[in-house]
Amino acid sequence: MNVDSIVRKVAKSNLKITSLVGSGISKASGMPTFRGEDGMWNNYKAQDLATPFAFQKNPILVWDWYRARMRILLKAKPNPAHQALTELEAKGIGIGVVTQNVDGLHEIAGTQNIVEVHGRIRYARCISCNHYERWDNSEFAENVGELPYCSECKINLLRPDVVWFHETLDPDKWTKAQNYIEQTNLLFVIGTSGVVYPVASLPQVAKQMGAIVVEFNIEETPISSISDYSIIGPCEKTLPEFIGKLFEEMGI
Template structure:
């Protein structure tokens, strides 16, 4: 893999436009639990059955209990070498965009600014009635109320069956089609719309690079597949880029 890594490093050194996509594998290196949890259940509920608009409408207190539990778990996690390496890559590349499927906020904590949080953030809340939205790191009551209109607040994440925040997909696609290098990090890219991003980048002439501990079902699509921990691979890739 060393030869491929050096080739990717050389390409990054001369690139003006880079788009990176990250998934749960990056956060796992910080100890962030996977969405399903160790046994696939949370209090006998499948998490994917709770992360839905209809579940929130029917059982808002249960859904908020689930999200407050997730917030407590993530609160103790810190950015890892991969998060910091991507923040540094942003500083080195003139036109850079980081797209993440993660909702833990660790990329922003590590210093990433040119960041698209496709699925929102555990640390944002928004009103179910008015336009009020804010970041909230403090513990929340079982049924938090909007300070503006008094209606129920909800987690600022994109649930199953909901569209992405308006404009997010448009900006993402626009940047991917202009990228010289597309990095897919810690994700198998099997869930839409992210599943289409590597092929979209490739179709528009980008060099595509996968960084993952193990091969994924779409590893063969990429020009380079670098197998290893994201923190280790990315740290090596950015070393000396500013020389």
């Protein structure tokens, strides 16, 4: 089915769109995925560094890896797919973005209702007190070999505010993500292969609650089989095109 026909099928009044987003959306912004081939850094794999055990054993090594990632991230900008989701929200039909990405590009694109289920790399948090601070600046990112300490309690280390392997999701964020899914009647699944649980369960939940599921991805994925429509192609092209046509069809 072509895009125009799909747009006509899904357009209706009272649309409440939630977007479930994965790393595919940030590729056009120059972000490596840090999984698979992209994940190697100085012969370490992401799975060896993004863990509480690695941080306990060698916090300098883990922080230096995050500094390397931040130096890449500082050059990244939101692309037309991020911007299209901001417009969707501005028009009042996008109710929330649930993202597995930690790069913060939705926030920079101006989207307001975002749940970063895997955390946010631009912030660090104290390992002991409840203090958070931004570290997305080149001074911090260049400061290789240094351990950052909490500016509040002064005695404990900061760690990146992301969910590591072997850690569970923040229950408040998970509840918020589920709320969006429960309210939605049209779910966009964007740039995610849908293999990382529990996030991968959300399209199924939306479907069971009666939502239509439209997938945007570079290739078919396990989500395709439960999607009502799959739009194959780079999402920085397909998503703005689809959303533009949807606005046209709805006259908004």
